[in-house]
Amino acid sequence: MALTSTAEQPLPVRTVSRAVGEWINRLGRVWVEGQVTQLVRRPGMGTVFLTLRDPVADVSLRVTCPRAVCDAVGPALVDGARVVVWGKPAFHPGRGTLALAAVEIRPLGAGALLARLEQLRATLAAEGLFAPARKRPLPFLPAAVGLITGRASAAERDVVENARRRWPAVRIELREVAVQGPLAVSQVIDALRELDRAPDVEVIVIARGGGSLEDLLPFSDEALVRAVAAARTPVVSAIGHEQDAPLLDFVADVRASTPTDAAKRVVPDVGEQAVGVAQLRDRARRTLEHRLDREERRLADLRRRPVLAAPWVELDRRGQDVAALRARARRCVHHAFDVTERDLTAARARMRALSPAATLDRGYAVVQRASDGAVLRDPAEVEAGERLAVRLAGGQLGAVVGEN
Structure with a gap:
């Protein structure tokens, strides 16, 4: 009211x-x-x-x-x-x-879309599709670069021109597909699988320029994300600009902020590599020169040592040692001879003193029976007419036992 x-x-x-x-x-x-x-x-x-x-x-x-x-x-x-x-x-x-x-x-609108994408992202992340451990490194210099992008697009121009500017000999395997609309997902997946089967393609770039959230939806499609995860070839995602983040960025092995950044990541810069090679060559030369200088100093130090500076001195010293050892050996041998000669003389004297010949030399004789050589000690052991052998110091003579 x-x-x-x-x-x-x-x-x-x-x-x-x-x-x-x-x-x-x-x-x-x-x-x-x-x-x-x-x-x-x-x-x-x-x-x-x-x-x-x-x-x-x-x-x-x-x-x-x-x-x-x-x-x-x-x-x-x-x-x-x-x-x-x-x-x-x-x-x-x-x-x-x-x-x-x-x-x-x-x-x-976009909020609901983002909510669905966030839910899908969480599901795929829980499956491990976004895990850093499954990311593969890019080859240093690929034989061929696969490029999936829109027909005559700015993204294609950015990737191709920058890649060839960095490495003029790079070979681009281009696959032009729809990058938005209902056909985009199937065409991108078919191109991805075709390039993945190519033996000389060592890295694949999926590129598209910026756009609205709806324009970039194909690159958050679950089928495309799983196809990229199953690819054997490393994949680089270059979708949109720095602020754009479709799910493809999370599953790709490398995420490039722009198509130009993708070109810089997949091929090296020939100028930078030439500078790097020159620096490495200079470094190797300096290292080798330093090594040679060090070895020359070591050789000079070795040459200044007495054993190399005057080698004959050492030879003379060794010769003196040999002469001393030879003289010592000679003295040892002479001493051994002298000791042995003295021992032999003493043994000879003892043997001579104990020998029956010495007794014979004093005028004694040894009488033996001629028949069996037995030494006689008692006259009763022989009979008259028995032949005897008498051994004297000067020799031996025969005798016949006569009558007593």
């Missing part, structure tokens, strides 16, 4: 505020579209405050919601996100402000 009032009988503020609140409270829940600004999450508070702004009319509406409602939004709610809010308008008489008490918040 309309309130009645005059200048003479005005209504109190509380009456008008209460009436406005009662009228607004009769409104039901509504869906409101807008852009999130001034998002406030205070620690320890169960309520989140934000402003829902209409970017066309530059009109805004305060929104309050439980923290659980805000946290349930995926991806996480941030300033600038476009959302649809389901809530009930509420007027606060104490502050005289209007706010929308949100019951549910949904991402709108």
Whole structure:
């Protein structure tokens, strides 16, 4: 009902505020579209405050919601996100402000798309498709570079021109495909598999220029992501610009920020390599010269040693040692001869003293029976007429036993 009032009988503020609140409270829940600004999450508070702004009319509406409602939004709610809010308008008489008490918040357009992509990204990451351990290094100088890009696109020109500028002899295996629209995913997958089977293609670049989120959707397709993960050849993702991040970037072995950056990553710069080779050659020369100088100093030090500076001195010393050893050996041999000769003389003297010949020399004789050579000691052992052999110092003579 309309309130009645005059200048003479005005209504109190509380009456008008209460009436406005009662009228607004009769409104039901509504869906409101807008852009999130001034998002406030205070620690320890169960309520989140934000402003829902209409970017066309530059009109805004305060929104309050439980923290659980805000946290349930995926991806996480941030300033600038476009959302649809389901809530009930509420007027606060104490502050005289209007706010929308949100019951549910949904991402709108790109936000919903991003939420689905985030869910797919989490699923593929849990399977290990984005793990750093499965990333393969790029070859230093590939025999051929496979390039998958749009027909006559700026991305193709950036990759080809920069690659040939860096290494003029590089060979590009180009596959032109649709890079947006319903045919993009199947064509990119077919080109990827064809290049992956080529024996001389050692790296594959998938390139596209920048675009909207919808334009880049084919490069977040699950089938394409799994095809890249299954490829045997290293894959470089060069989709969009620095801020663009399709799921292809996560599964590729190398992520290039732009197509130009991809060209710099897949082939070396011939000028840089020439400079590097020259530096290595100079370094090797310096190392070799240093080694030669060191060996020359060592040889000079060796030559200054007495054994090499005057080798005959050592030979003379060794000759003196040999002569001394020879003289010592000679003295030892002579001494041994002398000792042996003395021993032999003494033994000869002892033998001579003990020999029967010595006794014979003193005039004695040895009488033996001629028949058997037996030595006779008693005259009764022989008979008259028996022949005897008498041995003297000067020789031996025969005798016949006579009558006694």
